[in-house]
Amino acid sequence: MSFKRSVERDRKIEFTHQDIQNKSEFKSQFNFTWIPFNYKSLIMLAIIFLFTQFFxxxxxxxxxxxxxxxxxTHGILTSxxxxxxxxxxxxxxxxLSALFIRFCFCALIFGGFALAFVLLMKL
Known part of the structure; x- marks a missing residue:
């Protein structure tokens, strides 16, 4: 017994690869790349820090x-x-989801540094 196999392709099929954007979007928001590092942004960060620290x-x-x-203050308000x-x-x-991720990341970093500073003050 012999079988004859033949496949006919009438139309062109394009295969596209779709990346899962949620994971890459999460990773891109969970760092400081959304802050442009120039002198204006550094001045703005300093003003925010001084406002929260002294007022x-x-x-x-x-x-x-x-x-x-x-x-x-530094964990919530500064963030x-x-x-x-x-x-x-x-x-x-x-x-808004990206803003929430940014807020959580900043709260983790700024609150963590404030906690470390408080722990160092007690030594």
Whole structure:
């Protein structure tokens, strides 16, 4: 018994490769590449840090102890102001999910540094 195999292709089929954009979008938002590093952005970061350090920390110090006020201010408020300020100057506006990822990353970094500073102060 013999079989004859033949395949006819009448039309051209194009295969496209689609990347999963959620993972690459998550990775691109979970770093500081969305902040343009030039002198204007560094000045803006310094102003945000000085505002939160010298105005918001003493205000929260009335209600909380200094270490808690420092960690909360830099973890939440500084992160929010950094994300908000660079969102307003961005040419392409990212979606809210990207802004939330940026906020979480900044809160993790700034809050972590504030926590490390508080722990070093206690030594």
């Amino acid at each position: 918001c920390v003493p205000f929260l110090n009335q209600y909380y102890q200094y270490p808690s006020a420092l960690i909360l 929010f102001l950094v994300v908000l300020s660079f969102w307003t100057i961005a040419k392409e506006k990212p979606p």
